[in-house]
Amino acid sequence: MVLLTLMALITLAIVRVRNLFAVVALTGAFSFLMASVMMVLDAVDVAMTEASVGAGISTVLMLGALYLTKSREAPPRFSQVIPVVVAVGVGAVLVYGSLELPGFGLADTPVNTHVGEAYIQRVMYDADIPNVVTAVLASYRGYDTLGETAVIFTAGIGVLLLLSRGRGEDSQADGGEEGGGDAS
């Protein structure tokens, strides 16, 4: 609860601050708080992904983008009343929808009554991995994960090839930070 309040405060700061460099720093802090919330909810793998992608790589990529543009945000040209109304309306609809959700960790919800129990029973016998989520991702769905990795690797190589075509004349500013992005 405290973490969520801090996240809301940081979001307000991100909206209000006009210096884009400070916005990048605040986004990193927001990601770390988000990862902590995931950790409190016992979703370790999601927290790890959020920390590595949100706080690590996208901070670097945002700084790379900041180099190519100006570091101050332009003042808004149109009225901001309609966007605020739309955002508050969507938020109200989402809160209304979440009222019907079952409580966190109840035993008789659909999440806990189908195949999850079977996986929990068999995972030590089948794969000998103590974390069930890791076992499902890396063992039961191993080929699926392998395919995803191949797709991302191909996309990274494609981006590198596209960016390195202009290399040689004068445009040498790109390419360096993209190599860091693929490592995620």
Add this chain to the structure above:
Amino acid sequence: MMFAVAIIAVLIAAALAVVRAMLGPTAFDRLLAANAIGTSAIVLLALLGFLLGRPEFLDVGITYALLNMIGTLAVLKFFRYGALGSEGPDKEQGL
């Protein structure tokens, strides 16, 4: 009990850092506040792991620390060279 009190203290520290990140007059204040928030998140993670009796959370905390350091290095390089590309020290252009 001790871990709970420590967690509350770390949360208060993170809240103070968030206040500084909101009010901070310059970008550097906000940058340092963001770094402090990241560090508080790491400590919070370790304390939570021991509170719940799962010290494996320490590994995740170490990963967070490494990521935090990567972010700091990127920011420092951005200030030193004004870019992130590997241009070499002979083409310094400053900010």
